[in-house]
Amino acid sequence: MFDNSIRPKIDPILIRLARHIADAGISANGVTLIGFALGCVAGVLIVFEAYWSALAFLLVSRLCDGLDGAVARLTHKSDFGGYLDIVLDFAFYGLIPTAFIIANPAANAVAGGVLLLTFYVNGASFLAYSVMAEKRGVDESDRGSKSLLYTIGLAEATETIIVFVLFCLLPAWFSLIAWVFAAVVAWTTLSRFMLARQTFGRD
Template identity: 50%
Template sequence: MLDRYARQIINPPLNWTGRRIAALGMSADTVTLIGLGLGLLAALMIAFGAATLALAPLLASRLADGLDGAVARATQKTDFGGYLDIAADFLFYGAIPFAFVVADPVANGVAGAFLLASFYFNGTSFLGYAILAEKNGHKTDAQGQKSLYYSNGILEGTETIVFFVILCIVPTYFAPLAWIFGALCFATALLRIYAAKQNYPT
């Protein structure tokens, strides 16, 4: 819901930085993998009980996630690059809740499983919608130039990052926050399925 507004603010500095990184010879895929590595480091730190300290690599990983697209735009966008980016994103989004479950499986186990199930459902609805949009020749740049169709919803990348930051700041509230966010993810997916039915009925 907030991605299109966040993009208006962050895209200019990201594109400027992306051009500088590209000039150094670093590829967009390399930036994607660096971002994934930082995200998995944050998950590892959370699993070992250092959630607050994990904020630094977590935010750095999301910065890299924005920069890989900027580097690609400054050089050459590839289908594989877009594929690698979305695969890395989904691994990151799953790793953070899993890390909180590992950190305290008794308190966080059921809520974490519910949250991961909601991510799975929401992610499937997102990718499925992208396939339908591509099949029907529909494109959007509401969230910036993307390698696949990005359908909007109640919860998008911006909201998820804010959610992860809040979890790192107050990890003892993981369970109630996970139930709330998971429910909103299910709502997002259901609304996206409804939109698909309205836009692609045949």
């Protein structure tokens, strides 16, 4: 929901940082892999309930997620790079709730499991819509230059990062936050389903 409004504000900063990274000879795929590795460190720290340290690694990981696309645009965009980015994004989004479940299964397992289920279904709806929209030549260029066609929803990258930050800041409230965000993600999935029905028809 907030991605479109935030992007114009952060893109100039990302581009400046990306130039330094590209000049250092680090590829966009390298930035993607570094970001995911940092996200894995955050997950391990969460398992050991080192939430403040995990938060620092989580935020730098997501900074890398924004920088990899900027580096690619300055150097070389590739289909494999887009593929790698989306796969590792989904891996990261599943990793953080799973880490909280492992850290405190008695308190977090049910809410975390439901959140992961909504992530799974929402991810499937996102990828299926992207494939069908590309097939039909649907234009959503206002979403920026991306390897996959993105659709607007209540739960996008910005909202997910905010929720993950809240998880780290308020770990005792994980279940309540997870239940609320699971409902938001489910609504996003339903909205995308209605959009797909309107865009693609019933044929």
